[in-house]
Amino acid sequence: MAEYSVIGTSLAKVDAPERVTGKAVYGADLDLPGMLWAKLVRSPYAHARIKKIDTSKAKALPGVKAVITANDLPHLPKGATAPLVGEVSIDMSAIREIVMASDKARYHGQVVAAVAATDPFIAEEAAGLVEVLPVVEDVLQAMQPGTALVHEDLHTLEEATQEKSDQPSNIATHMVYTRGDVEAGFKEADVLIEKTYTTQMVHQGYLEPQACAARVEPSGKVTLWTSAQGHFTVRTQLVTLLGLPANQLNVIPMEIGGGFGGKALALFEPTAIVLAQKTSRPVKLVVSREEVLRATGPGAPAVITVKAGAKKDGKLTAISTTMRYDAGAFPGSPVSRGLLVGLAPYKLDNMLAEGFDVLTNKPRVQAYRAPGGTPAAFAVESLMDALAEEIGVDPLEFRQKNAAEEGDTLPLGMPLNRIGLTEMLGEIQKHSCWTTPLEGANRGRGLALGYWIGGSFTSSAEIKINPDATASIFVGTVDLTGTRTTILQMVADELQLDPTEITITVGDTDTAPFADLSGGSRITYTMSAAAHQASHDVLSQLRVRAAEKLKVSVDDVEYKQKRFWAKDDTQNEVSLADLARESVAWGSGPIIGKGSTTRMQPAHSYAAHVADVEIDPDTGKATILRYTCFQDVGKAINPMQVEGQIQGGAVQGIGWALNEEYIFDNGELKNASLLDYRCPVALDLPMIETVLTEVPASEGPYGLRGVGEVPIVPPGAALANAIYRATGKRLYELPMNPERVFWAIHGNGPNGTNGSGTNGSGRS
Amino acid sequence: MKQPIEMNINGEPHTTIVDTRTTLLDTLRYKLGFMGPKEGCGNGNCGACTVVLNGSVVNACLVFAVEAAGADVTTVEGVAAEGNLHPVQQAFIEHGGLQCGFCTPGFIMSAKALLERNPNPSEQEIRLAISGNLCRCTGYDKIVRSIQAASQALSQHA
Numbered sequence: 042m043a044e045y046s047v048i049g050t051s052l053a054k055v056d057a058p059e060r061v062t063g064k065a066v067y068g069a070d071l072d073l074p075g076m077l078w079a080k081l082v083r084s085p086y087a088h089a090r091i092k093k094i095d096t097s098k099a100k101a102l103p104g105v106k107a108v109i110t111a112n113d114l115p116h117l118p119k120g121a122t123a124p125l126v127g128e129v130s131i132d133m134s135a136i137r138e139i140v141m142a143s144d145k146a147r148y149h150g151q152v153v154a155a156v157a158a159t160d161p162f163i164a165e166e167a168a169g170l171v172e173v174l175p176v177v178e179d180v181l182q183a184m185q186p187g188t189a190l191v192h193e194d195l196h197t198l199e200e201a202t203q204e205k206s207d208q209p210s211n212i213a214t215h216m217v218y219t220r221g222d223v224e225a226g227f228k229e230a231d232v233l234i235e236k237t238y239t240t241q242m243v244h245q246g247y248l249e250p251q252a253c254a255a256r257v258e259p260s261g262k263v264t265l266w267t268s269a270q271g272h273f274t275v276r277t278q279l280v281t282l283l284g285l286p287a288n289q290l291n292v293i294p295m296e297i298g299g300g301f302g303g304k305a306l307a308l309f310e311p312t313a314i315v316l317a318q319k320t321s322r323p324v325k326l327v328v329s330r331e332e333v334l335r336a337t338g339p340g341a342p343a344v345i346t347v348k349a350g351a352k353k354d355g356k357l358t359a360i361s362t363t364m365r366y367d368a369g370a371f372p373g374s375p376v377s378r379g380l381l382v383g384l385a386p387y388k389l390d391n392m393l394a395e396g397f398d399v400l401t402n403k404p405r406v407q408a409y410r411a412p413g414g415t416p417a418a419f420a421v422e423s424l425m426d427a428l429a430e431e432i433g434v435d436p437l438e439f440r441q442k443n444a445a446e447e448g449d450t451l452p453l454g455m456p457l458n459r460i461g462l463t464e465m466l467g468e469i470q471k472h473s474c475w476t477t478p479l480e481g482a483n484r485g486r487g488l489a490l491g492y493w494i495g496g497s498f499t500s501s502a503e504i505k506i507n508p509d510a511t512a513s514i515f516v517g518t519v520d521l522t523g524t525r526t527t528i529l530q531m532v533a534d535e536l537q538l539d540p541t542e543i544t545i546t547v548g549d550t551d552t553a554p555f556a557d558l559s560g561g562s563r564i565t566y567t568m569s570a571a572a573h574q575a576s577h578d579v580l581s582q583l584r585v586r587a588a589e590k591l592k593v594s595v596d597d598v599e600y601k602q603k604r605f606w607a608k609d610d611t612q613n614e615v616s617l618a619d620l621a622r623e624s625v626a627w628g629s630g631p632i633i634g635k636g637s638t639t640r641m642q643p644a645h646s647y648a649a650h651v652a653d654v655e656i657d658p659d660t661g662k663a664t665i666l667r668y669t670c671f672q673d674v675g676k677a678i679n680p681m682q683v684e685g686q687i688q689g690g691a692v693q694g695i696g697w698a699l700n701e702e703y704i705f706d707n708g709e710l711k712n713a714s715l716l717d718y719r720c721p722v723a724l725d726l727p728m729i730e731t732v733l734t735e736v737p738a739s740e741g742p743y744g745l746r747g748v749g750e751v752p753i754v755p756p757g758a759a760l761a762n763a764i765y766r767a768t769g770k771r772l773y774e775l776p777m778n779p780e781r782v783f784w785a786i787h788g789n790g791p792n793g794t795n796g797s798g799t800n801g802s803g804r805s
Numbered sequence: 806m807k808q809p810i811e812m813n814i815n816g817e818p819h820t821t822i823v824d825t826r827t828t829l830l831d832t833l834r835y836k837l838g839f840m841g842p843k844e845g846c847g848n849g850n851c852g853a854c855t856v857v858l859n860g861s862v863v864n865a866c867l868v869f870a871v872e873a874a875g876a877d878v879t880t881v882e883g884v885a886a887e888g889n890l891h892p893v894q895q896a897f898i899e900h901g902g903l904q905c906g907f908c909t910p911g912f913i914m915s916a917k918a919l920l921e922r923n924p925n926p927s928e929q930e931i932r933l934a935i936s937g938n939l940c941r942c943t944g945y946d947k948i949v950r951s952i953q954a955a956s957q958a959l960s961q962h963a
Contacts, residue, residue, distance in 0.1 A: 053898045060906030061894040061913055063841020063881035070840040160824075161831075246941045248845045248853055248907040298843070298907025299941050330846040522904055522942075681901040685947055689904065692944030715850035715939065723932040723945040 047533040047540055048743060051681030055526045055545065060296075068252030068268035068295040069327045076254070077106055078161040079316050079326035082154040083336065084146030087402040087708020088174040088189070091144060094154055104159040107319040111143035111153075114315060115284050123281035125274065126557045127498045127640075131306070133281045135371040139338075139405055140282070140311045145174075147191055147370035148404045149709045150336035157316040157324050176402045176708040180344055180367040183211040183401045191370055191400040213372035214398040218380065218453055226359020226391030230350025232431045238420035240757070240775040241702035242342040242367065245409045246693070246720045249298020250333045255313040256323040263314055266293045269307070270300040270519055271558025276550045278307040283314060293549040294519050301693070302408025303338055305558055334713040339703060340409030341374045342367045345420035347383070355434040355442045359391035360384065364417060366398060369405040374398045375413030377453065378494075382754060383417030384452040385492035386462065386647065387443050394452050402708045408560060410690060411493045411750035415697055415757055419775060422489035422758030427771065436488050436762070437475065440649075441466050451494075455643070461673030461736025462490075462647040468732055474651045474669035483656045484666070485766025491648040491754030495747035496561025500568050501554035501637035502575040504532060506583070510603065510621040512538055514545040514575075516568070517553035522749055523682040524564040528572050530678055531743070535576035537602050554637065562646065562747025565678060566738075567638050573742040574636025582632050583620055590615045644738035644746040648672040650691065650755040654763040661783030663699055663764060669730040675738040675746035683748050688729040690752025696721045698757040702776050810874040814839065815883025823870040830854045830865035832873075833880060841881035841910045845939065852938030855911035856880050862918045864937075881910035884917060892958040893917045893951075902951030904942030911938045916952045925956055 059065040096108040117137050122130040137143075142151045175189040182188055190209055197206040200216035227233055253267035263285060269275045272292040280287050297304065309326050316324040328337070349360040362383060366374035376396035384394060429439035444462050451457060469475050469488070479486045503515040514532055518524060525545045533540045547553065557563075580600060587605035588595040597608040606614035624632050653667040670687045677683040700719050704711045712718045737744025757775055765771045770785040806825045811818060814837065821836045833839040833856070845853035847866050854865040857879040884891045893916045896902065903909040912935060919926060919934035926934065931952045932945070940948060 051901070054901070054903070057898040057903060057906075058890070058894075060903055060909050061881075061890065061897050062885055063839075063910045065906055066840070067843070067907060069844065070834075072835065072838075246939075248851060248905070248939060248941055249843070250845070296907075297905060298845075299905045301941070327844075330848070330851075681947075685901050685904055685943055688944035688946045689942045690944075693941065714848060715846045716848070720939055720941060721945075722936045722939065723949065724929075724936040726932075726945055728928075728949070729944050729946045 045534045047530045048678050049680070051679055052526055052530055052540055054523050055529055056520070065296045067249055067298055068254070068266060071254045071266050071295070071325060073254060073256060073323040073325070076323040076325050077157040077159060077316070077320060079155055079157050079313055079324050081152045081312070081328070081332065082156065084142065084149060084151045084153050086146055086173050087149040087176045089146045090174060091142060091146060091153065096154060099156055105156055106159065106322065107157045107316050109155050109312070109315055109319065111141040113319070114141060114311060115282070117282065121281060123278050126496065131278070133278060135405070136278060136306060136308070137282060139308055139371065148336065148402050150332070150404065152336070155312045155316060157320055177211060178401055178403070178705055178708055180342065180365050180399050180401060183399050184365065184397065191402060195400070211400040212397050213368060213400055216377060216396045218394045219392065220389060221391035223359045223361050223391045223393045227350045229352070229358045231353045232428060233348070233350040234424060234428055234431065235346065235348035236424055236773060237344065237346045238423060238773050239344050240342050240416040240419060242339050242403065243409065243697050243701045243703065244334055244339045244718060245301035245303035247299030247301055247303060250328045250330055251304065251309050251337060252327040253310050253313050254323060254325040255310070255317040257317050257321060261289065263290045264293065265290065265310055265314060266295055267310055268295045268297040268304065270297065270304045270521060270560055271556070272519065272550055273517055273555055274305060274558040275307045275310055279310060279314070282307065282311050291549055291551040294547055297519060297521060300521055301410045302412055302560055305408060305560060306338065308337065330715060331713045334718055335710050336404045338405055338407030341406040341413065343379060343416035345379070345416060347420050347424045349424055349428055351428050351432050353432055355432060355439050357387060357443045360387070360389065361393035362421065363395045364397070366396070366413060367401050367403065367406070368398050369401060369403040371405040372398055372400065374406055375408065378413035379417035381451060381453050381494060382411065382414035382492050383421035386440070386445055386490040388445055388449055389452060392452060403705070410693060410753040414491065414493060414754040415694060418489060418491050418754045419757030419761065422755065423761050423771065426487070426758065426762040426765070437466065437469055440490060457645060458642055458739035459736065460645050460647060461734050464736050465647060465649060465671050465673045465734040468734055469649055469651065469671055472669065472732060474667060474730065479653050481655070483658055483767050485654055485763045485768070487652050487759045487762030487764070487766065489650055489755040489758035489762060491650070491751050493562060493646045493751035493754060494643045495566065495646060495750070496563035497567055497641040497643065498557035498561070498563060499637065499639045500556050500564065500571045501635070502528065502568060502571045503554055504575045504579050504634040506579060506621050506624065506632040508622050508625045510618040512536060512543045514543060514572070515548050515553060516545065517548060517556035518564050518568065519559045520547055521559045522686060523679065524559070524568065527565045527678045527682065528568045531569055531572050532576050535573060536579065554635070562749045566644055566741060566745060566747045567641055569741045569743050569745055570638040570641060571636040575634040578636060579632055579634030582634065583617070586620050586629070587615050642740045644675060644741065646673065646746050646748065646751040648751040648755055650759040652759040652763045654760060654767055656764060656767045656782060658786055661779035661781070661786065663760065663777065663782060665695065665727055668727055669732065670752055671732045671734065672748065672751065673734040673736050673746065674748050676735055676744045677733055678743065678745055680733065683733060684731045686749045687731045687752045690749065691729050691756055692721055692726060694753040694756030695726070695760065698760045698775055698777060700776050700778055808871055810870060812873055812875070813877045815879055825869070825871050827870045828866050829868040829870050829873045832870035833865060839880045839882055843907055843910060845907065851908070852911040852915065853908050855914040855938065857914060857918060862915060881913050884913060891917060892962070893920065893955040896951040896955035896958060900951040900954050901947040902943065908938060908940045912940065912948060916955065919952070920956055920959055924960055
């Protein structure tokens, strides 16, 4: 086992000083000479046909330099796609409609026009003449035949056969995965439970509203500054959407104030560019918090039915689930990820997993940290808790008896490589958060599991050795979470340099090596391979030069601590400093190492959360007394940052579980502010304990696993199971806010609210 | 309507002409170039624009620039004295009290103000003092610990 001096230490973020002093430059901080301000005009209706948009009044206003509608965007054939990441494509004709609606507004707040003016106050609403259509809001209602259609020409895609339905529908895709014999498994069961669970639309809640600025250079080339999760991904989308060659568009990544999946799509950049082209002036577009909440692409809600059976000895016999995910106004909910995440912790001999991607008149969802995972785990892990209780097995023991292991097959078909689920469950068994009895009235403890597959895709790194023997790393991956620091740590150990001798820069699309977007918990994982390769490319080049100097063969050159020497003669040595200096002298040439990776195996992440809650029976408010997160991280490159990721993800999941929800009225979001859409604040929470299990992943030089996403998966069920033990009532709907918990305790409330949503019981 | 105003920002006098509808935040950012305070919500719910105005912690997005005429304003840019980081800033770096950093200028201002009026706050007092500042990355754990560490560092220096 290699010994590391920087990997595994909690090195402070290399970019922290500029952030604590207010010097880091985010998208909205740009101020270009002659810059105009862009404002968007949005549909006041959730479902309406656009007959005419009258821009004359806006154009007549002094200070207004341009007004555009969808007609000003380049024409795009319906169904035109662009590669988003790896083999995943995105329908750019749908993105064009989200950027600016052409024929119909399909959700409240959809952009219909944009204005560029010399002053942010000069934003005149364009008058519109529109025909209002019936609104489709509820996912179950949307699936019913005869409901108003969000897209009149959309037919259901049957995933297995790739056939389309005869009739148009609000169901975009239907998918079914089966294994074994589910009905036989259910017959074998001593206990069988079926329930339906509902979750609401939520928002990623990144603190920084989207911001970008565009400038057309005298040559016609476009420079774009943006706070996005992947500037190459933005460029790829703009190449398709605007018909610009990639070399005529330089995308400069700004510091990004959080994304969590919600800043992957180029929803604002096309407007800034077209306005800059029309006015020949730089244009900045910064959206407001209200616009962020209303129409940037929230996290998908779902209605999920789960049925599972088990024998008295605690062995699962069969599980089936139907997951209906709401995509909003255009296809693309994370329903297949929901099917995967919900069932991935378990051995599945008999399984049926069915998914629907459903359209409604709501904003098109975007990814939100482990997209699709949180609703699925809320449903499955709540049901597993009930099943364990019904057969009289401890909930941890029940998971241990049925835990997936290396070699088992995941729900959608892939075999599991090395995982640490069993080891992690063993950690819970001996931890005080589980072994210490929870005393006191109205208190309860809950356990739930989580899973995330993580992404791979393309990452690259370049490393230059400077003439003074310092090193500069150059990457194209946006730093969302501290990845500059972790990449630098890995390079420091490979090159055996002190971290202070290395700098790392995220370059723009003209200069940096290509990288897919930052998401899918993939950057530190894939960069471990790319940076390792680039480091060893550097070392190989240096060894060749050292061998020439030392007059030995390359294989006989040893390297340690900035010294190269001959294996057989330790006195025959040359320093890194000498080789570096000579590299820029005549005849030698600079040292530039390169590394890239495109397709690594998934490094599966499993997590388990244990929550202790106390319920106030008079108000229904849940107070979290203790919260502990267990996670198999493979190898923590920077434990402080890993803990921070886990704590942040868990708290987003806690917010989803207890407080956060979109409240709609006829398609209009009624709580579009951070006062009414309430993310957790410091007073709502205890310290979040973390326990890291390190079972190395199958691939990669250090065995690390992506860590960022899985922590948001377990909180819904961990808290629901804790609330059940505190109150004796199971809740079937998120968020479990005081009102829902109160009515669950005190019986049926107004409108039949009892916190239980729809549910059928099929106990045998 | 436009109006000239003078403010003392981070110890230096500044004069500018503002539209009377303009907030203190937009004036600091877009008229005077103090980009440290951030706009996360524009209506006082997130705390990313926190500054100190005549000794009081305020959301700069809720103050009109004309209300701050003649005032002393401290932004995050004024916290590090002559290039030396303040112990609160140092503690946030060392204890992982930030991830994306967008909320950090606001937290630094709230935390510094807390420690000036209460040098040894309890965990609950810290949580209360920063409950007007939203962070979506950290789950607050390491922010609370950073402020605890800053409190210790300051009391050792005192």
